[in-house]
Amino acid sequence: MPKAVVMEEQPGRPGAVYFPLKIIDVPRTNPEDDQVVVKMLCAALNRRDMFARQRLYPGAAGNIPILADGVGVVVQCGSSVSEKQWLGKRVILTPARGWSDDLNGPEGAYAILGGTKYLPDGCCQEFMTIPITEVEECPFFLSDEEAAAVPVAALTAWRATIIKAAIKPGDQVLITGIGGGVAIFCLQLAVAYGARVYVTSGKEQKLSRAKQLGATGGVNYKDPEWTEQLLEMLPADRPFFDSVIDSAGGEIVRESLKLLRFGGIISSYGMTLGPKTTFPMQAVMKGIEFKGSMMGSRKEFTEVIQFIGKHRIQPVVDSVYSMDDINSVNNAFDVMRAGTQFGKLVIRIATASPNL
Ligand SMILES: NC(=O)c1ccc[n+]([C@@H]2O[C@H](COP(=O)([O-])OP(=O)(O)OC[C@H]3O[C@@H](n4cnc5c(N)ncnc54)[C@H](OP(=O)(O)O)[C@@H]3O)[C@@H](O)[C@H]2O)c1
Structure with missing residues (x-):
């Protein structure tokens, strides 16, 4: 049997x-x-x-x-x-x-x-x-x-990165917790789309692996100064991120406030650190959009598999x-x-x- x-x-x-x-x-x-x-x-x-x-x-x-x-x-x-x-x-x-x-x-x-x-x-x-x-x-x-x-990781990454964060070629995108199965697909999809991608991780060797996959830079989220370190990596003529793609939750909105341009997007596909986050008034004033993202549709599943095939994503x-x-x-x-x-x-x- x-x-x-x-x-x-x-x-x-x-x-x-x-x-x-x-x-x-x-x-x-x-x-x-x-x-x-x-x-x-x-x-x-x-x-x-x-x-x-x-x-x-x-x-x-x-x-x-x-x-x-x-x-x-x-x-x-x-x-x-x-x-x-x-x-x-x-x-x-x-x-x-x-x-x-x-x-x-x-x-x-x-x-x-x-x-x-x-x-x-x-x-x-x-x-x-x-x-x-x-x-x-x-x-x-x-x-x-x-x-x-x-299946789950690529579909979730597709919706969070391409549909919800609506990234465009040349965008500056932050992907948090890069060791995760979904986060790595977010990185691969965003790089194939022509975005400039930065990452965070709790482990230095994961930052190095992410750079091998096309990330421009990365910082350790365990360092209390990680947001300042990220901002220092951005070019002087484009000092902010267009979007943050996150699955950790916690204080991500407060932290992203320093990182995002006016009207920037936080695409959230999970809350590994606990099932809630806060959305302070400063985020309202900066026009930050917080978008929840859950897996994806049957149609999007076909789309992401075709994209993986076209760009030979491994x-x-x-x-x-x-x-x-x-x-x-x-x-x-x-x-x-x-x-x-x-x-x-x-x-x-x-x-x-x-x-x-
Ligand atoms: N919305 C959906 O449809 C959907 C679908 C799949 C997954 N999810 C959710 O997405 C999350 C990740 O799922 P997964 O399957 O990719 O899990 P996973 O492979 O176990 O990855 C979890 C990642 O979380 C990161 N992390 C832990 N603490 C962090 C912190 N303080 N700040 C930033 N990142 C932190 C770690 O990154 P480092 O190792 O780099 O430190 C770890 O690799 C889970 O909460 C899951 O429930 C949602």
């Missing part, structure tokens, strides 16, 4: 509990007319998967395959799906349902794959049966691990673990908990074999 990694729900307060993981058997289901069966090759972690284990994520539930990011090979097609077009194709799975193309937000009930009761399916399993509309052909130049790094994978061994999957979570990664933490599920 095919295997899946799931959480085992346990009593405990949100944040105080940490659901253990286990491997279970799940039956392989035949596809309906418009569905395909995907043999999963790799899956990847996001911060939400850690929040789910801590019961800090809405709808977190046990016995449902974990993880929202996945890549695999189509091994079976429903009767209305063209086998010629899809059988044997490597595909990247869409990570969510309920949002087609509305620029403002989901048209219906929005749900993300992996470990919740709202969409009881996830990518850390050997086979997934899903509608053909929920896959995109994988760009040929991506390894399985790189492809698994794409996703950054920190390290790879194995689904065969639950200790290995736990190790991936331990790295995320320690925050030492630069890029995505990927789980290898299977290797593509000629006999699918």
